[in-house]
Amino acid sequence: MSAANAIEAVDLRKAYGEDVQALDGLTFSVPAGTVFGLLGPNGAGKSTTVKILTTLAHPDGGSAKVAGYDILDQPAQVRESIGVVSQAGGLDREATGRENLRLQGQVFGMGGRELEQRIDELLEQFRLDDAGKRLVREYSGGMQRRLDVAQGLVHRPKVLFLDEPTTGLDPEVRAEMWDEISRLAGAGLTVLLTTHYLEEADQLAAQLAIVDKGRVVAEGTPDGLKRELRGDAIHVELGSESADEAAVREALARVEGLDQIIYDENRALHARAEDGARTVPAVLAALDGADLEVAAVTVARPSLDDVYLRFAGRTFGEAESVDDRRRTGDEKKEAVR
Amino acid sequence: MKALHDTRHMTVRHLMALWRQPWWIAVSLVQPVIWLLLFGALFKSVTDIPGFGSTNYIQFLAPGVVVMTAFFGAGWAGMPVIEDIDRGVIDRFLVSPVRRSSLISGRLASWSLTTAIQSLIIVVLALIVGATFANSVVGVVILIIEAILVGAAFGCLSIGLALLIRKEETLIAAVQFLVLPLSFMSVTFMQKDLMPSWMQTASDFNPLNWAVEAGRGAVTAGPDWGAIAGKTGLLVAFLCVCAFFAMRAFRTYQRAV
Structure with a gap:
């Protein structure tokens, strides 16, 4: 050592x-x-x-x-x-x-x-x-x-x-x-x-x-x-029920400069782009072209939450709620204290 | 040396807590007073049964109440340990250089002092209601030592159980399950010759009974010192077994962390 x-x-x-x-x-x-x-x-x-x-x-x-x-x-x-x-x-x-x-x-x-x-x-x-x-x-x-x-x-x-x-x-x-x-x-x-x-x-x-x-x-x-994440985080919430992962990915394949695409179970799309503000219109256009309805969109500078998303493959909040359910009664008691 | 130092510091901790709640000693005296005054009055005439021997039931009962009070109290020794576990106090000590044994011996030391004080108060109360104690100071001192020994042994047992089950409700159930049967299968309330023969046999293996017999013997005229020493020896051996059990329980607890 x-x-x-x-x-x-x-x-x-x-x-x-x-x-x-x-x-x-x-x-x-x-x-x-x-x-x-x-x-x-x-x-x-x-x-x-x-x-x-x-x-x-x-x-x-x-x-x-x-x-x-x-x-x-x-x-x-x-x-x-x-x-x-x-x-x-x-x-x-x-x-x-x-x-x-x-x-x-x-x-x-x-x-x-x-x-x-x-x-x-x-x-x-x-x-x-x-x-x-x-x-x-x-x-x-x-x-x-x-x-x-x-x-x-x-x-x-x-x-x-x-x-x-x-x-x-x-x-x-x-x-x-x-x-x-x-x-x-x-x-x-x-x-x-x-x-x-x-x-x-x-x-x-x-x-x-x-x-x-x-x-x-x-x-x-x-x-x-x-810094490792390079660029901005783009989060898109999709409205349409039919938005399955394959359709979303296919729609976005044509968008240039979009990276690290993750689509989670809450119909939320997370991706990174060198220049977020310039990429968002292209993303929206691509989703629109594929008849995928968009409910909300945000662009942000990278946060540790994005780092977590990148490496753990899920957002921090998701991990918390899933793991909370998985934990034993004893540990919950611990957390309450 | 380190073990002794640590024991002293832990003892001070528990005595300070007791010092801040002195009414707790008074509360713990409610039960023995009821035994002495109500139970003693209720069963006053059992001395009329041929073969009972003693002529004054309070006289007969008082040493038993002294030992039994220490025994009852010791059953709850594990409760503050569970509180310490819940609050992280035990874990804090386990990651420090403190000797594991001092976490038990510190409690026993402060517990023993409490028992001595309680016992003295009960002796004085018994004197007031008409009991007499033969063999003067020596007799009473031996009686109190028996009370401390049985209290320490069952205290270790309760602490060990607390470390294994770590739940107050379960500990209460376990203690209730032990306390009353052991009390009745002893000469605390009844002369041995008048007990059913299976109970007489059972009482020979009951540590509480050893303490009552030795303690009562010590404050009775014409004591059989040999028999008293024998029972005391058995109690010491039982205490060692219980202390060993409590130390093992510590290890099991740590493995479960």
Whole structure:
């Protein structure tokens, strides 16, 4: 493994029961000192990846190193080097914020003045100075989330795992969390962030891997991934019932400069064009000529949603709803929390 | 050393939670008071049955109530563990360097302290309603130790079950299923010689019964210290088995994550 990588996962596999293949050969690596995003819909395998890399769960196959230590052979060293903020958080609601941080430090062998100073520092950093003495039960959602992150940092880990750090937060509070997280970058800390918010990955991650059905389908910087798509995204919703894929594709075959055509089950057509504004009239004319009725059309600069569509072959929203239905009751409970 | 340190920190966590809800101890004393006052009064005349031996039923019942209260309470030890699982607290500790065993021993340590306090209060209440405890302080201390041992053992069992089933409803059902039969198949309420013979045999294998017999023996005049030591030894062995079960349950839990 390269010394510059804080995380290296190779061909990770994990199945739950016989039906759910959570990870299906997941491979990626995270350069030290960067914020790396794992982006994918619910059920794509992000949380399972975090559970395996943090030594909580055992992979069925594959290997991984975190902070230079093998997760299977050196789990104790891995645990010493990482901070983990899980989706559930893991706070003791019947204790104060300060007590939570103190216990976390103590299990990492910290104590005395050094620990109390570190706690003061973190409470201040996460704007919880006044709340430190109050029970966590009385905290707002945003405060709890900030304490979650503070808790992951008490022992100054080398690698911080943030599993869906802003799920369930109000947009306003989410923006605040983003500020906190971007401030963490630098100072040598490596952050692995999982999210199903495209915007969040775009904002925070220097590098990202797009995960779908337990595999990495694309990897790169957010801008690089978008640039790779070249050109604008054209989305057309077709009105006529008779619009089957073959007819649509045949109609569009004559349109010049149209690329990467995808036609999904909701009678929506996604394609890319070097110059969207100039291509749209030709597309509409071609569809009209084939008696295919158009309900709506949009042209947009590439977004991460388009990147996802390109590599996973479906839109992000679709993947979310399909995978939601497929998930087990337990995981749903998790997501609600 | 690390295990001891971690146990201490975990114990502090649970004691702080208890400290914030001291009324919980009062609530847990409602049942023993009912046993002592109502049940004790209701069955006052069972001492008239030839062969019962003891002449004061409260006197007979009090050590049993002390042990049984610890036993009943221990059955619920798994409930806060399920809450910890649901809130991600257990998972947070499992990805830290904390010793797994301290997650159990910390609970047992704070639980034992609670049991000691409860037991003392019940002893005082029993004294007020007319029971006497022979062998003075030593007897009462041994009685409380038996209560702590049986509480710790069934506490481990409840924690282990909690880790395996991870559902409060199922745990409640499992505990209910165990608690009453074990209570009645013991000498808590009735002299052993007056029990049906199959029940006498069953009670020989009932850890709760070992604790009641040893605890009652210790506060009765002319105690058979050898028999008490024997039952205590059995209880310690049972506690070890239960602790082993709880540790195994931790592994099974982690495999299911």
